[in-house]
Amino acid sequence: MSFEVGQIVELSIDSLAHGGAGVGRLNDFVFFIPFTAPGDKVKAEIIEIKKNYAQAELKNILTPSSARAEAPCNVFGKCGGCQWQHVDYKIQLEQKQKTVEHALARIAKEAQFELKKIIPSPQEFNYRNRAQIRTQGPRLGFYSRNSHELVEFKNCHLLEPALNEELGKIRNEIKSYPDCKTSKIEMFLTQQNQIARSNNKSHGQEFGFSQVNTKQNENLQNLVVEVFDTPSEQNNNILDLFCGNGNFSFPLSKSGWDIYGVDLNKNAITQARSKATEKTFFSCNDCLKEIKKLALKGRTFKNILLDPPRIGCQEALLKNLMSLKPEKIVYISCNPTTFGRDWARIKAANPKFKLKWVQPLDMFPQTFHVELIALIELT
Numbered sequence: 001m002s003f004e005v006g007q008i009v010e011l012s013i014d015s016l017a018h019g020g021a022g023v024g025r026l027n028d029f030v031f032f033i034p035f036t037a038p039g040d041k042v043k044a045e046i047i048e049i050k051k052n053y054a055q056a057e058l059k060n061i062l063t064p065s066s067a068r069a070e071a072p073c074n075v076f077g078k079c080g081g082c083q084w085q086h087v088d089y090k091i092q093l094e095q096k097q098k099t100v101e102h103a104l105a106r107i108a109k110e111a112q113f114e115l116k117k118i119i120p121s122p123q124e125f126n127y128r129n130r131a132q133i134r135t136q137g138p139r140l141g142f143y144s145r146n147s148h149e150l151v152e153f154k155n156c157h158l159l160e161p162a163l164n165e166e167l168g169k170i171r172n173e174i175k176s177y178p179d180c181k182t183s184k185i186e187m188f189l190t191q192q193n194q195i196a197r198s199n200n201k202s203h204g205q206e207f208g209f210s211q212v213n214t215k216q217n218e219n220l221q222n223l224v225v226e227v228f229d230t231p232s233e234q235n236n237n238i239l240d241l242f243c244g245n246g247n248f249s250f251p252l253s254k255s256g257w258d259i260y261g262v263d264l265n266k267n268a269i270t271q272a273r274s275k276a277t278e279k280t281f282f283s284c285n286d287c288l289k290e291i292k293k294l295a296l297k298g299r300t301f302k303n304i305l306l307d308p309p310r311i312g313c314q315e316a317l318l319k320n321l322m323s324l325k326p327e328k329i330v331y332i333s334c335n336p337t338t339f340g341r342d343w344a345r346i347k348a349a350n351p352k353f354k355l356k357w358v359q360p361l362d363m364f365p366q367t368f369h370v371e372l373i374a375l376i377e378l379t
């Protein structure tokens with residue numbers, strides 16, 4: 001069966017792909033159709049054909065799935081923020097669970113571990129504590145899904161209420177601006193419930209990284225503290241790689257651990273150092289360089305926490321990590337694909353490591369993104 005761009009096809013959607021689109025098949029040829037739900041029967045127009053799959057655009061829903069939900073946002077589908085507001089939250093969670101399972105099976109060829117049930121987000125909406133918005137003259141919005149076209153909205157259903165209130169203030173401030181200037185504003189709700197705004201030049205760089213879902217981040221912090229348990233006289237250090245502003249370093253130090261945190265972002269390290277105690281030390285450096293430096297000094301760490309960005313860890317980092325003689329590695333990831341790759345690399349670097357369990361968490365409801373925490377131990 002051959003297909004061509006512009007052709008209309010009828011498809012049943014069987015799952016949601018990492019990236020958010022619904023997946024349908026005709027004679028084993030895979031179609032990705034955004035804004036469909038598992039169980040839908042749809043008509044879609046083919047817009048791009050590759051060797052093994054095609055991208056298609058939803059034309060109409062022939063039979064809606066029971067997995068569908070009413071999207072509360074009136075710019076859903078236009079704005080680039082959410083992919084899954086039309087999917088019932090329970091189904092979103094099921095799909096994320098499968099994403100993690102498949103990533104480990106496909107990429108790491110790993111089945112010998114416990115995959116725990118995903119922890120739902122305490123809030124399905126209004127959970128985000130930071131946002132990047134655009135203004136164009138007196139107009140305010142997000143960029144649209146596929147272009148730099150501004151999509152205006154009244155309230156963003158993902159943002160915490162205080163941030164939506166702040167948007168109202170910004171609209172007021174810009175209402176008499178001439179319609180040519182485009183700006184980017186980053187807003188951030190601090191732990192003290194105060195709003196910080198970036199200036200236009202810094203684009204929020206001064207904030208450094210921070211977890212976007214405050215309540216789910218507390219669950220993640222608790223899990224990290226639980227998995228490292230209590231320190232003993234012979235075992236009391238944790239190397240916190242990609243530590244950011246010390247999001248996990250401080251809860252761990254409170255339960256008695258000495259923390260050696262490393263992050264490349266100066267602002268994050270400055271924030272961490274401003275809260276430092278005698279149990280925490282922070283180095284502003286590239287993690288690989290710091291590992292090499294520590295190894296040259298003959299330092300060892302039985303416990304390592306890894307929380308890299310979406311791209312995961314460099315292969316050299318995971319190889320060099322072994323010179324620090326780790327026994328327990330706790331890996332936090334916002335990308336199951338790079339986690340799968342990195343776990344395979346850790347195993348290749350030392351086959352005595354075992355993946356004990358993986359716990360997915362929903363940090364980003366209404367989007368396809370999924371977070372996980374995994375325990376890797378020497379056997």
Ligand SMILES: C[S@@+](CC[C@H](N)C(=O)[O-])C[C@H]1O[C@@H](n2cnc3c(N)ncnc32)[C@H](O)[C@@H]1O
Nearest residue numbers: 209242243244247263264265286287307308309
């Ligand atoms: C996913 S964030 C985690 C931050 C922190 N653990 C938290 O929970 O807030 C990843 C962090 O890695 C840092 N980073 C990225 N590449 C790095 C590198 N090569 N060396 C050190 N830090 C790096 C970023 O600055 C960012 O703070």
